[in-house]
Amino acid sequence: MAELRIEGLTKRFDGNSILDGIDLQVESGALLAILGASGGGKTTLLRLIAGFERPDAGMIKIEGVVVESPRTHTLPEQRRIGYLTQEGALFPHLTVEQNIGFGLQKRADRAARITRMMELVGLPALYARRFPHQLSGGEQQRTALARALAPEPRLVLLDEPFSAIDAALRREIRRSVLEVLKAVGATAVLVTHDQDEALSMGDRVAVLRGGRIAQHDRPASLYRNPVDLAMGQFVGESVLLDGEAHGGRIHCPLGVLTSTQRIDGPVQVLLRPEQIRLVAHATPGSVAADISGIQYFGSDVLVELRLADATPIAARMFSHELPQIQGRVGVMIVGAVCAFPSSKPAGRLVQQLAG
Amino acid sequence: MRGRLPPALVFLASMPALLVAALIVATVGDALGSGVTHLLTEFLGSAVIRLLFNTLGLMIAATLLATLIGTATAFLVVRTDVPLRPLWQALGAAPLAVPAFIASYAWVSLSPHFEKFGGALLVTTCAYFPLVYLPVAASLKRLDPMQEDVARVLGTSSFGAFVRVILPQLRPAMLGGGALVALRALTEFGAFAMMRFQTFTTQIYLVYTAGLTGSVASALALVLLMLCLLVLVAYVLLEGGHSYASVGRGAARAATVYRLGVWRLPALAFLVLLAAASVGVPLGMTVFWLTQHGAAAITPAEVSPHAVFQATWTSIKLGVGGAIFTSVLILPLALLASRWPGRRMVTWLSQVPWLAQGLPGIVVALSFITVAIRIVPWLYQSTLLLLVVYAILFMPFALVGIRAALVQSPPLLEEIGRGLGYGWFGVLRRITLPLAMPGVGAAAALVLTSIVSELTATLLLAPLGTETLAMRVWENTSTLAFAGAAPYAAILIGISMVTSWFTASRFGVAAHATAVGS
Ligand SMILES: Nc1ncnc2c1ncn2[C@@H]1O[C@H](COP(=O)(O)OP(=O)(O)OP(=O)(O)O)[C@@H](O)[C@H]1O
Numbered sequence: 001m002a003e004l005r006i007e008g009l010t011k012r013f014d015g016n017s018i019l020d021g022i023d024l025q026v027e028s029g030a031l032l033a034i035l036g037a038s039g040g041g042k043t044t045l046l047r048l049i050a051g052f053e054r055p056d057a058g059m060i061k062i063e064g065v066v067v068e069s070p071r072t073h074t075l076p077e078q079r080r081i082g083y084l085t086q087e088g089a090l091f092p093h094l095t096v097e098q099n100i101g102f103g104l105q106k107r108a109d110r111a112a113r114i115t116r117m118m119e120l121v122g123l124p125a126l127y128a129r130r131f132p133h134q135l136s137g138g139e140q141q142r143t144a145l146a147r148a149l150a151p152e153p154r155l156v157l158l159d160e161p162f163s164a165i166d167a168a169l170r171r172e173i174r175r176s177v178l179e180v181l182k183a184v185g186a187t188a189v190l191v192t193h194d195q196d197e198a199l200s201m202g203d204r205v206a207v208l209r210g211g212r213i214a215q216h217d218r219p220a221s222l223y224r225n226p227v228d229l230a231m232g233q234f235v236g237e238s239v240l241l242d243g244e245a246h247g248g249r250i251h252c253p254l255g256v257l258t259s260t261q262r263i264d265g266p267v268q269v270l271l272r273p274e275q276i277r278l279v280a281h282a283t284p285g286s287v288a289a290d291i292s293g294i295q296y297f298g299s300d301v302l303v304e305l306r307l308a309d310a311t312p313i314a315a316r317m318f319s320h321e322l323p324q325i326q327g328r329v330g331v332m333i334v335g336a337v338c339a340f341p342s343s344k345p346a347g348r349l350v351q352q353l354a355g
Numbered sequence: 356m357r358g359r360l361p362p363a364l365v366f367l368a369s370m371p372a373l374l375v376a377a378l379i380v381a382t383v384g385d386a387l388g389s390g391v392t393h394l395l396t397e398f399l400g401s402a403v404i405r406l407l408f409n410t411l412g413l414m415i416a417a418t419l420l421a422t423l424i425g426t427a428t429a430f431l432v433v434r435t436d437v438p439l440r441p442l443w444q445a446l447g448a449a450p451l452a453v454p455a456f457i458a459s460y461a462w463v464s465l466s467p468h469f470e471k472f473g474g475a476l477l478v479t480t481c482a483y484f485p486l487v488y489l490p491v492a493a494s495l496k497r498l499d500p501m502q503e504d505v506a507r508v509l510g511t512s513s514f515g516a517f518v519r520v521i522l523p524q525l526r527p528a529m530l531g532g533g534a535l536v537a538l539r540a541l542t543e544f545g546a547f548a549m550m551r552f553q554t555f556t557t558q559i560y561l562v563y564t565a566g567l568t569g570s571v572a573s574a575l576a577l578v579l580l581m582l583c584l585l586v587l588v589a590y591v592l593l594e595g596g597h598s599y600a601s602v603g604r605g606a607a608r609a610a611t612v613y614r615l616g617v618w619r620l621p622a623l624a625f626l627v628l629l630a631a632a633s634v635g636v637p638l639g640m641t642v643f644w645l646t647q648h649g650a651a652a653i654t655p656a657e658v659s660p661h662a663v664f665q666a667t668w669t670s671i672k673l674g675v676g677g678a679i680f681t682s683v684l685i686l687p688l689a690l691l692a693s694r695w696p697g698r699r700m701v702t703w704l705s706q707v708p709w710l711a712q713g714l715p716g717i718v719v720a721l722s723f724i725t726v727a728i729r730i731v732p733w734l735y736q737s738t739l740l741l742l743v744v745y746a747i748l749f750m751p752f753a754l755v756g757i758r759a760a761l762v763q764s765p766p767l768l769e770e771i772g773r774g775l776g777y778g779w780f781g782v783l784r785r786i787t788l789p790l791a792m793p794g795v796g797a798a799a800a801l802v803l804t805s806i807v808s809e810l811t812a813t814l815l816l817a818p819l820g821t822e823t824l825a826m827r828v829w830e831n832t833s834t835l836a837f838a839g840a841a842p843y844a845a846i847l848i849g850i851s852m853v854t855s856w857f858t859a860s861r862f863g864v865a866a867h868a869t870a871v872g873s
Pocket residue numbers: 013014018036037038039040041042043044045193
């Protein structure tokens with residue numbers, strides 16, 4: 001497997017800039033998850049890498065060789081890329097084994113390779129003669145993965161491959177796809193608009209925003225240290241408060257908090273609902289709050305609260321920790337919080353809960 | 356309306372099957388009764404071999420050519436950057452509004468060189484390539500463009516992707532369209548007669564009108580019937596029951612439009628030529644002869660406005676009568692097929708109109724003449740007999756259209772009606788039919804178009820003194836009075852275009868190409 005390098009990639013459709021100078025690098029054998037809103041140009045980026053479209057500017061290198069630049073354009077069939085789409089796009093007129101063998105035309109080990117791929121993705125051998133419409137959505141996606149990996153591509157592109165699979169099955173398929181990709185040591189680019197998917201699958205996550213890569217980081221850093229407020233809200237559930245920072249300490253309606261970065265002046269504070277702990281009312285060091293509602297999700301719950309000055313906040317906890325108490329509780333903050341410079345004067349407290 | 360099949364409805368729905376059975380029994384019985392092998396070998400001898408050679412040769416050539424042209428046109432129009440695509444999309448279906456014998460008239464009157472095999476092949480191909488073009492274009496539009504992209508990254512060139520991914524998925528549409536072209540080529544009469552090209556149909560007509568024994572005509576008809584059945588059987592075997600159910604939603608992204616580059620102009624020239632041959636010449640020649648004085652043609656003929664009016668009126672009367680008769684005849688079957696699908700009885704009965712697509716008009720007409728003369732003489736030379744024959748010939752159109760209309764009206768409303776205390780007939784009258792009416796109307800319009808452009812059965816069965824537009828075109832062309840034929844041809848094309856447009860606006864143009872087996 002090979003490393004992928006993208007520099008200054010730009011694409012316009014009818015004068016609208018969809019991608020605007022994308023720089024990315026994926027290490028050999030790593031999986032890069034690209035997270036972006038719907039219509040943000042994720043599919044366009046993958047189609048440029050695959051060679052289906054030509055960029056207006058920029059360069060793409062696979063394994064150190066330029067496959068795309070203003071002067072070079074390697075045809076899709078010569079790039080040795082695996083492509084997995086949302087719907088799988090299986091050939092309906094071919095059986096499972098013919099689908100998987102599609103890219104193995106001239107290989108002597110075709111039959112053996114098909115069997116091997118079916119084993120790898122966990123398709124029972126007796127499915128070999130079935131047609132795609134005789135498979136479930138998950139089986140179709142496994143077949144498409146086997147087909148993409150069969151010719152030993154240098155790079156695998158995954159375009160929201162799990163969004164057509166129902167939620168119950170999705171987690172399992174995600175894990176087995178990840179295992180298969182790691183088993184063959186694939187370099188992969190996965191695009192998705194699902195934060196959980198990007199954070200759980202990517203070795204690195206790049207966030208595509210306004211046609212640019214707004215942040216490119218390890219999943220934990222992205223979640224913990226977003227580059228700006230909007231990024232913080234995009235990658236996970238957040239609680240926002242106004243505050244005033246002095247030398248790493250932040251004064252806000254939740255008391256005095258520790259900031260992850262050094263900052264001074266009026267700030268907006270971003271913290272995650274799981275950083276908020278509920279304790280008995282009037283516990284020393286806690287701030288009083290009233291429970292205004294509870295959203296129950298099975299394993300965890302989101303407790304909606306109001307501070308004394310009516311600021312709404314939310315706390316996430318395991319459902320077995322759900323307090324029996326109603327009404328007034330105390331809240332305490334665990335860990336450091338993010339703070340971003342605010343243009344608003346401190347004191348006028350505008351808070352919101354973002355999901 | 357689930358539950359038991361109402362016996363009265365089943366009885367009515369069996370009428371088409373009974374008619375077709377009667378027809379086949381009559382033809383086979385008549386031919387066998389007089390020793391068909393004896394007739395064919397002794398009496399007709401080598402003539403039959405020549406007829407077989409002509410008929411099959413033309414059928415094969417026309418089917419291959421029409422499939423090639425229809426598929427190429429569909430691909431150019433749907434997937435390439437050929438100039439004026441919307442225009443060609445519309446023109447691709449237009450030849451269906453021009454009856455083949457009118458096209459034949461146009462070519463013959465253009466030059467006497469258009470005759471025999473070459474002329475017949477030209478006219479058949481131009482008239483019937485839309486039967487391939489329409490379903491293939493529809494299939495192409497349905498294909499998931501992602502499949503081609505995936506094929507590309509798996510290492511195939513764009514040509515390879517076409518051959519390995521697109522073409523196999525067009526196969527059902529090409530086969531279905533090809534089978535229809537083959538059937539039309541076998542059963543066409545007027546166009547071949549005008550081209551002086553001898554096939555089974557023209558020979559049967561000749562034998563019959565020459566007053567030779569009816570059993571010779573029946574013997575020939577039996578052979579023709581067998582050929583048609585062979586085409587149907589071959590279609591079923593080749594098609595193999597595959598229709599490639601597409602997987603997933605697909606088609607989220609517009610399909611790649613292939614750049615023709617230097618081939619853009621040749622492709623455009625091809626489409627221009629095709630449109631000129633299939634629509635331009637028939638319309639152009641008709642208009643040309645309209646402007647000529649009656650004496651300008653090889654045989655002078657004066658056209659009286661009265662005769663034109665009479666023929667138009669007769670054609671419309673027969674068309675409307677036939678459309679209503681056919682719709683009423685097929686309605687019970689359409690009801691069964693839409694409300695109790697899957698019952699074995701219903702499946703079998705629904706196959707009958709499909710079989711009727713393989714029945715040549717001349718064979719149907721002859722066998723009913725035989726039956727009428729022997730059993731119910733008062734029916735012979737009656738309008739009713741003509742309407743029955745029309746109904747048998749055009750049942751498939753009516754069934755497909757009416758069933759589609761009925762399927763669209765939700766069974767839930769009928770269940771509510773039953774809940775309100777109506778019986779199945781009350782529900783039918785008060786709910787089902789009113790809802791399905793627009794669709795039934797469109798299907799009837801398609802039958803009307805077909806009847807107005809029908810020539811063979813009309814020639815043989817029209818009551819004495821009845822003259823339709825089609826018959827007038829035929830008579831005038833036979834005597835080379837091209838200017839005399841023009842007004843009739845023009846009105847015929849006009850009616851056909853208006854009714855076709857009406858059907859198309861309701862069902863989409865593909866309704867014309869009632870696929871075999873649908
Ligand atoms: N061939 C094209 N011609 C014109 N505009 C296009 C074309 N392809 C994509 N676009 C536009 O580019 C934008 C980005 O499209 P793209 O499919 O890359 O988004 P995406 O991030 O994959 O979205 P989604 O999550 O919905 O799949 C959209 O506004 C789309 O309309």
